[in-house]
Amino acid sequence: MPILRPLTGPSGKGNPPARKARYMTTLHRSIETRLKIVNVVFFSFILALVTAYSLQVFSFEKKIETMGHLEKFLQDILELRRYENNMMLNSGADDQDNIVIYVKRIKGDLKLLQHKIRAIAGDREFDQFRKNFDTYIASLPADNHGLKNSGQILRPYGKKMADFATHLLEKERKLIRLHARIFLYTFTILPGIAVLLVMLTIFRLTRSVVDRLSFLRQAVRDIRKGGKFTPIRDDPRINDEISDLARSFNKIAAELDSKTDELIQSKKLADIGTFSSGIAHELNNPLNNISLSADMLLEEYDDIPKDEAREILRDILAQTDRAGNIVRDLLDFTRDKKPTIRKLRICDVIAGAKKLIENELRLKAVHLETWKQPDLPYILGDEQKLQQVFLNLFVNAIHAMPDGGLIHVDTHAGPEGFIRVDVSDTGAGIPQEKISNIFDPFFTTRRGGTGTGLGLSIVYEIVKKHGGYIEVESQVQAGTTFSIFLPVATEAKDENGKQV
Numbered sequence: 001m002p003i004l005r006p007l008t009g010p011s012g013k014g015n016p017p018a019r020k021a022r023y024m025t026t027l028h029r030s031i032e033t034r035l036k037i038v039n040v041v042f043f044s045f046i047l048a049l050v051t052a053y054s055l056q057v058f059s060f061e062k063k064i065e066t067m068g069h070l071e072k073f074l075q076d077i078l079e080l081r082r083y084e085n086n087m088m089l090n091s092g093a094d095d096q097d098n099i100v101i102y103v104k105r106i107k108g109d110l111k112l113l114q115h116k117i118r119a120i121a122g123d124r125e126f127d128q129f130r131k132n133f134d135t136y137i138a139s140l141p142a143d144n145h146g147l148k149n150s151g152q153i154l155r156p157y158g159k160k161m162a163d164f165a166t167h168l169l170e171k172e173r174k175l176i177r178l179h180a181r182i183f184l185y186t187f188t189i190l191p192g193i194a195v196l197l198v199m200l201t202i203f204r205l206t207r208s209v210v211d212r213l214s215f216l217r218q219a220v221r222d223i224r225k226g227g228k229f230t231p232i233r234d235d236p237r238i239n240d241e242i243s244d245l246a247r248s249f250n251k252i253a254a255e256l257d258s259k260t261d262e263l264i265q266s267k268k269l270a271d272i273g274t275f276s277s278g279i280a281h282e283l284n285n286p287l288n289n290i291s292l293s294a295d296m297l298l299e300e301y302d303d304i305p306k307d308e309a310r311e312i313l314r315d316i317l318a319q320t321d322r323a324g325n326i327v328r329d330l331l332d333f334t335r336d337k338k339p340t341i342r343k344l345r346i347c348d349v350i351a352g353a354k355k356l357i358e359n360e361l362r363l364k365a366v367h368l369e370t371w372k373q374p375d376l377p378y379i380l381g382d383e384q385k386l387q388q389v390f391l392n393l394f395v396n397a398i399h400a401m402p403d404g405g406l407i408h409v410d411t412h413a414g415p416e417g418f419i420r421v422d423v424s425d426t427g428a429g430i431p432q433e434k435i436s437n438i439f440d441p442f443f444t445t446r447r448g449g450t451g452t453g454l455g456l457s458i459v460y461e462i463v464k465k466h467g468g469y470i471e472v473e474s475q476v477q478a479g480t481t482f483s484i485f486l487p488v489a490t491e492a493k494d495e496n497g498k499q500v
């Protein structure tokens with residue numbers, strides 16, 4: 001389950017080194033840096049937008065001002081034409097004076113707007129206008145005579161000038177309308193795109209963080225459920241906060257895993273201590289027998305018949321074997337072996353645990369009887385760890401029956417896919433209010449430091465790791481039953497996926 005980006009992709013083979021380097025630096029950026037970059041880009045964009053907006057508003061003001069001047073220019077030409085008309089109709093000297101006034105005004109307008117007009121209409125049009133205007137001026141009568149005729153001459157040039165100014169104004173109006181439209185679209189669409197891009201970037205960033213955090217959450221849940229810890233896969237090129245968290249998590253979980261194993265191992269050794277008197281007794285018996293037989297053989301060496309001597313020696317060998325077996329079983333149980341998952345018969349596991357504790361049972365006057373349903377399916381598990389489960393339950397039961405009693409182990413099919421083992425005793429029982437605490441680490445009712453309170457928490461841990469669960473029923477002064485449910489072996493594969 002890759003929590004981080006796969007190792008293939010843009011930095012793969014065939015990419016130019018520069019692109020690859022850029023990609024690598026992007027991956028190396030922390031989330032904080034990436035957010036900073038998004039912020040900087042976004043605010044730079046907003047700043048650029050505000051600047052462009054201000055410049056546009058300023059340029060609009062200028063355009064509107066120019067429009068005003070152009071309108072005045074047209075107005076002056078139209079006034080000029082009105083007096084030109086009047087002059088033609090009335091032949092009045094006043095009209096001629098007014099024409100001169102407006103010619104001056106138009107000259108002033110041209111001086112002011114020359115560059116603008118050239119820009120709007122083009123040089124050729126402007127020069128043509130100038131020519132017409134100059135001809136118009138040249139055609140003005142020098143005195144009051146022949147005003148009517150002059151009017152006739154002026155008329156076509158006046159019209160051309162008025163058409164030019166009208167056309168100019170219309171062109172400028174169109175230009176302003178176009179600019180206004182571009183302005184409107186740009187400043188409504190661009191901020192929208194920017195907000196969308198930022199939202200998209202933040203969404204992608206958040207999704208990548210949330211996706212990877214959900215892998216972490218799942219890993220934490222797996223550990224809480226007691227499942228085997230599988231390290232979260234990590235892309236070594238990514239170096240952000242989540243990757244740091246994943247790496248630290250992997251480290252802590254691995255340490256926790258090994259610490260749990262160490263704890264189980266040390267508890268196992270401590271358990272041996274608790275029934276060491278039984279073990280000593282168990283070893284003492286064959287050693288005594290060996291010593292007695294050897295003594296007898298030594299004393300009666302010359303008189304004893306050969307057959308009898310051979311029988312004594314056989315007995316010595318059998319007793320040596322018995323002692324050897326006890327030591328071997330004990331070593332087998334205490335040795336810190338790598339967990340080996342294999343197909344097991346649950347009754348063999350129970351028998352192994354019983355064997356380890358046999359003398360303790362005898363010493364404490366506790367009888368352990370077992371019953372099993374025939375033809376039970378196999379289970380998959382670690383024999384040593386499962387032995388530890390039953391050993392802890394047996395030891396607890398012995399402690400609950402200081403004056404002796406009965407442990408009954410009943411093995412049968414459980415709910416679908418499970419084998420059920422009930423370990424019942426006739427001991428002191430557990431008060432109802434304490435039942436919810438017994439699986440807590442360090443919960444013990446045994447006084448004087450005789451109990452560490454780890455036995456049942458380790459039982460719980462081991463059973464959970466085997467995919468099983470535990471139930472407990474107890475009645476004070478009547479006894480307790482621990483029911484262990486273990487899944488039957490469906491696919492015979494170990495934790496590395498190998499056939500077992």
Ligand SMILES: Nc1ncnc2c1ncn2[C@@H]1O[C@H](COP(=O)(O)OP(=O)(O)OP(=O)(O)O)[C@@H](O)[C@H]1O
Nearest residue numbers: 396397400429438444445446451452453454455456
């Ligand atoms: N069969 C039982 N009958 C009565 N009480 C029990 C039984 N099994 C467990 N308990 C109670 O549960 C407590 C916790 O058991 P657990 O095995 O975890 O710790 P412990 O036996 O006290 O110490 P140790 O770490 O040596 O096993 C016991 O102290 C005891 O009070």
Ligand SMILES: [Mg+2]
Nearest residue numbers: 392396455456
């Ligand atoms: Mg215990």
